[in-house]
Amino acid sequence: MRILVTGGAGFIGSNFIKLYLARHPDCEIVNLDKLTYAGNLENLHDVESDERYRFVHGDICDEAVVATAMRGCDAVVNFAAETHVDRSIGDPAGFLKTDVFGVHVLLEAARAADVSRFIQISTDEVYGPTLDCAFTEEDRLNPRNPYSASKAGGELLARSYFETYDFPVIVSRGANNVGPNQYPEKVIPLFTTNAIEDLPLPLYGDGLQERDYTHVLDHCSGIELLLARGVPGEVYNVGAGNHMKNIEMTHLILEELGKPETLIKHVRDRAGHDVRYAIDATKLRRLGWEPEFGTKAAILDTVRWYVANEAWWKPLKSGEFREYYERQYRERLDEAGAA
Numbered sequence: 001m002r003i004l005v006t007g008g009a010g011f012i013g014s015n016f017i018k019l020y021l022a023r024h025p026d027c028e029i030v031n032l033d034k035l036t037y038a039g040n041l042e043n044l045h046d047v048e049s050d051e052r053y054r055f056v057h058g059d060i061c062d063e064a065v066v067a068t069a070m071r072g073c074d075a076v077v078n079f080a081a082e083t084h085v086d087r088s089i090g091d092p093a094g095f096l097k098t099d100v101f102g103v104h105v106l107l108e109a110a111r112a113a114d115v116s117r118f119i120q121i122s123t124d125e126v127y128g129p130t131l132d133c134a135f136t137e138e139d140r141l142n143p144r145n146p147y148s149a150s151k152a153g154g155e156l157l158a159r160s161y162f163e164t165y166d167f168p169v170i171v172s173r174g175a176n177n178v179g180p181n182q183y184p185e186k187v188i189p190l191f192t193t194n195a196i197e198d199l200p201l202p203l204y205g206d207g208l209q210e211r212d213y214t215h216v217l218d219h220c221s222g223i224e225l226l227l228a229r230g231v232p233g234e235v236y237n238v239g240a241g242n243h244m245k246n247i248e249m250t251h252l253i254l255e256e257l258g259k260p261e262t263l264i265k266h267v268r269d270r271a272g273h274d275v276r277y278a279i280d281a282t283k284l285r286r287l288g289w290e291p292e293f294g295t296k297a298a299i300l301d302t303v304r305w306y307v308a309n310e311a312w313w314k315p316l317k318s319g320e321f322r323e324y325y326e327r328q329y330r331e332r333l334d335e336a337g338a339a
């Protein structure tokens, strides 16, 4: 099987490529990635000379590039996206372009190439928040920020290709992923690397919001299963049920690193902050999915990876990241009285 993986230089895509090449000796992977600030070919260092792997630098919105990359592929796994909620609040346009229009370009090319599987990687954030239940795939979508709204747009478009053209689309809705190689804008790598550097941890609002911290390798094995056994036209939640409140997660990181709680700074909340995400992954479990990492194990594995891999993240925290960090946090930290 030759798979077109898009966004494969990012966090989840690169973990997926490495896992899939290791477990499927006969596969070939073409990785199409635009290399935005979040794309990093270092993540694929281990496989770059593997003859089953090929990198194509390009944008999923570019029809010509996509058509060429798609040639000879049997399946597509679309990870390519703008992914950070805070950035989407500041500047939504790029999210609409990649996360909706880009999906359209990929779907058209994949249909023309007659691929046998198209996995659209979506997110639990399309359901919006819930205080008490865990959403099933039948529940209504209620995205509440430009990131989750554009992801909902992308997956609805993908599902429309199943209904309209009988095109074999499968949608996965993953929970918050943690693990190696996540860009340090997301909360766990941000807090871990800040704590290592004795910088403040900007906790939004009261810190009582809750996420399901699913290990990236568990997410990737779920996608692997969907490629093999997922039913076209269906949607599958991918969440281990690893719930933890932000304040508890922050304490866990500081405890593991032996750093003081005085590093925690409660800062002005994110606009429209979704209080809790929760999904029910029974449908995927029925296909045989069994996550390996529990809550603490997933978070601690991540923290330890960042401790051991300063050479990976230190260079990322300069340049573009620095500018973003100043924009996003300077005023908040000043308001909170943190230097």
Ligand code: NAD
Pocket (backbone or CB within 6 Å): 006, 007, 008, 009, 010, 011, 012, 013, 032, 033, 034, 035, 036, 037, 038, 039, 040, 058, 059, 060, 061, 078, 079, 080, 081, 082, 083, 084, 098, 102, 121, 122, 123, 124, 151, 173, 174, 175, 176, 177, 178, 182, 183
């Ligand atoms: P990421 O931000 O780490 O990586 C995104 C990758 O996509 C980067 O390599 C980037 O260069 C590439 N990219 C962006 N725009 C592109 C374009 N127009 N054309 C080609 N490549 C482009 O993201 P991630 O955390 O690895 O997320 C991957 C996918 O999984 C996304 O679709 C995201 O919505 C979804 N998802 C993420 C999480 C999470 O917790 N990170 C959870 C559920 C679902």
Ligand code: TYD
Pocket (backbone or CB within 6 Å): 085, 086, 176, 185, 186, 187, 188, 190, 202, 203, 204, 205, 209, 210, 211, 246, 270
């Ligand atoms: P994030 O990693 O951005 O993922 P998402 O918003 O997609 O779930 O944030 C996870 C949680 O951490 C979310 O409740 C917001 C919170 N958070 C902070 O408190 N401070 C921060 O600096 C960041 C980035 C997130």
